[in-house]
Amino acid sequence: MLIKLIVIALLLFIVINLFRAGLVMVRQPQPGVKMSRYLGRRVLFSAIALILIFIAQVLGLIEPNPRPY
Template sequence: MLLKLIVIALLLFIIFNLFRAGLVMVRQPQPGVKMSRYLGRRVLFSALVLVLIFIAQALGLIEPNPRPY
């Protein structure tokens, strides 16, 4: 259950950073605020979610769906 909450929180943070980057892109350029910072965070946390899911599957905390055939 804790693993699911962590993954959901990370996914929400990814979406939050995506919207922040969009706002920076639409607004007038301001010194010190870079869109790449928010997009970089989004990519970092996306990779973290994938690694977390792979580790949880390797440790047996989650199980993949059975084969459909």
């Protein structure tokens, strides 16, 4: 259950950073605020989420859905 909550939190961070990058892109350029910082964080959180899911699956903490047939 803890793994699922961590993955959900990471997905929320990914969406938040996506919106923050969009706001920086739409607004007037401000010194010191770079869109690439938020996009980089989004990519980092995505990689962490994927690695965490793979590790949890290998350790047996989560199981994939059974085959539908």
